[in-house]
Amino acid sequence: MQAVLYVCHGSRLAKACEEAIAFVEQCKMSTDFPIQEICFIELADPDIATGIEICVKKGATSIIVIPILLLAAGHVKQDIPEAIQKARQRYPFLQILLDEPFGIHEKMVSIIIERMMESAVSLHERAMILLVARGSSDPDTKSAMKTIAGMLQQKTNVSRVDVCFLAAAAPSLEDALQAAKQSSYQTIFVVPYLLFTGVLMKKIEQRLRSLTSSDQQWVLCGYLGYHPFLKELIKEKLQKYSQLTIGV
Template identity: 45%
Template sequence: MQAVLYVSHGSRVKETRDEAMAFMEQVHQKVDVTLHETCFLELASPDIGEGIDSLVKQGATAIAVVPVLLLSAGHYYEDIPDEIKKSVLRYPDIRFTYGKPLGVQDRLVEILAERLQETTVERLPEAKILLVGRGGKSSEITRSVEEIAAKLAVKANVPNVEVCYLAAAAPSFDEGLQASINSGSNQIFVVPYLWFTGLLVKSMQKKINALSSDDQQVILCGYLGDHPSMVDALAERTQEALQSEQQLAW
């Protein structure tokens, strides 16, 4: 029996975990597979091994592992495959296939443009737009975020969109935000390229609240969340993983 295992990042914040679980339920409504589980990379349960165990106990003979990730980084190339490898050794008769992160997609850039509009704050001609990525050590991450920023600049009809990162890449969020403030612009829109809420979003909001003033507005836009295009994008990645002919084996 075919099954799907969605692998989300994980968080200590219950709201984030609940949000991820509810999102995956929406995705699953678009996927014609009876068995499915959501697990987490870290900071929450079940983990990948536990998710696979649960599916096997329910009768799974084939499992499509779908990373709930925006971009390809260490989690995609190392952490998730390492955990799958352990399960392959435990369940040599199970067929495992592996999906892809969402990657750079125009429809996701459309969501970012919508998030800018949803602030209901009239954007001044000189406004700065700061795109905030999660970050990672891979140059693939920074190239992707820069490509997204360039696409957003076209969509938002601005000369450029600056980028910064919350971890493991430069400039950091603090550096990017301070540079935007130092530019003297009266208005700064901070656009998080993050899937779900959590400590990162809360930390960003706290810093922005401390720096925003009557003379210089700093506005935090909404994260990607459960926008219908996000649901469609992950459902498509799930279908690709289900139809993959390449079986994972070590």
């Protein structure tokens, strides 16, 4: 029997986990796979091992693992594969297929633009955009964000789109904000490239509050959230698998 295991990041903040669960429940309604479960990489239960165990107990012989993650960094390249390898040793009969995170996609850029439009502040020639990503020591994360920034710049015709990171990569949020503050741009759109609210979002909010007294206009946009476009991307992924003969 075929199963889908949605792997979310997890958070200490209950609201963040609730957002993830609500999104997965919506995804479940878009496909007819008989077994569909959710698990978390860290900071919430069930973990990946337990998620796989639940699927097996429900009769799964094949599991499609869908990372509900933005980019392919350490979690996708190390943590999830390690959990899958352990599961394969525990359940030799079980076929497990790991899909990709959302990655670089036009729909991700469209979400950014929508979040900026929600601010009700118009783009103009003296405006710039600062994308704030979680960050990773994996160089692919920095490369992907640079590509997304380029796509965003092309779609908006804004003369400057910068990227910064909250951890493990440069430039840091602090350095990027200082650079923007010293620039000639009148309006700075700060867009958190995050799926959910939490400690990192609060960090951005706190830092921006100290800049509101300057002559520049600082516009903090909403985080990406579990936008309907993401549900469409998940549906596309699962349709691809439904056309295959998976499992026994």
